[in-house]
Amino acid sequence: MKFRFSKTEIIHLILSAMLITFLVSFNIKSEVSAVIRIALVSTISLIFAVIIQKLVGLKYGLEAEYRIWAFREYTKPPKSFLRAIEDFFYDYTGILIPLAVFLITNAFWPFLAIASFIIKRPLKIRTGRFPFIKEKEVSAVAFFGVLSYLFVGLILNMFAPSGLIETKIPFLLALYSLIPLPNLPGSKIFFGGRITYIFTLAVTLSLFVLIPLLSVSYSLIISIAFALILAGVYFYGMESGIKNPFSLERPSIEIGWKFLFVMILISLIFLFLYFTNVNIITVISLAIVITTLAIVLYYYLIGTKK
Structure with a gap:
């Protein structure tokens, strides 16, 4: 299977980038150039994460495709109008919930739990390999997607002036991705390995807090050390036996x-x-x-x- 973007994937990426740009820039008295920067950062963050997820998926023989977060991945054809409304909510959760939070909070809270992915099907099966999708493999795809957001955020903060709202977008995408709700990357990482989830969440939270205060190098060192300690405490206290x-x-x-x-x-x-x-x-x-x-x-x- 070749590396490719499907038509549905491209549509979902465009809608996601537009929604993120709208939510982040709406309540900011900013110039057109700032809105353009927010749109560029949102698009680059999403595309880079999707590319990494696809490459990791190919390594495990999986076809990963970007999707706007859907609370329920597969829905049956609706048999009534109410069922159609319910299915619409489940299929486009990543659009409806952020917009609902946006309206309820009067544009104060940009809820960015939007990006997710699906595994369409296993690719051509190698000899001796069972055609089953393993949770750890899906977890790895989700994990590297979150790391991709963090990587983009670190690069931006190394070269961009501090205090710009767009430098926080990749970290916000990583944080919201880690919410352990059905079909968000966070739930896939959690069920693939709780220690990995604790480590990833700790690193992401630490970077989000420390980046505005410290240099990128200090923030990264402290965040990794804190995450290792927290993951070690969790393992020792909960999973060591x-x-x-x-x-x-x-x-x-x-x-x-x-x-x-x-x-x-x-x-x-x-x-x-x-x-x-x-x-x-x-x-x-x-x-x-x-x-x-x-x-x-x-x-x-x-x-x-x-």
Whole structure:
């Protein structure tokens, strides 16, 4: 199967770019040039993400196609007028809900849960490969789509002046894509691997918050570190198989509290990176004080258990 864009896909991409441009620029007193920039960023973000998703899909033998978010992917022919209205809502959720939020909030909240994709069918099956679509493969397609938005956002913030609304559009698309509602990329990542979902969500949220405050390099380093810590905590607490992982019973106490100490020290390092005007002696002293207090708390809790 060749790399291609279908007619339906192109129509959905054009409608999505137009809707995003309308929602983002409507409430902004901006010039025509700003609206054009918003339209360009929206279009580039969508097309780049779709290209990456298609390439990842081809790697797994899947045909991925861009679609405006539909709450229900497949609908039967309607048998009544009410059923036709219901099906219209399910088929064009990514248009109706953003417009409804737009009207309810008086254009204050640009709800950008618009972009999604479908897997039309497995491509030609290789010898020894079953013709089934695996959740992890679909999750990988969704995951790299979200990473594509983040990549575009980072590139924009490296070269564009800070404070421009269009530099936030790729991060907003990534955030809204990660909402775990049916047929949004977030739900596909979540069911493909919860740890991957936690990591992706943490990175995206961190970048969205830190990019306006820090340089791109610092924001990326801190976001990845924060996401790794959060994913590690989730894995240790929820999926490691350890019963009561942070309880005061051995042997979990040794692993859990040591892990907590490491998190505290890493957090202090990044606090130092952020507050670059703080003297390093102050940071080291603070680290010693906090670690000492944590150790004292540890032994106090052990004593109370005895």
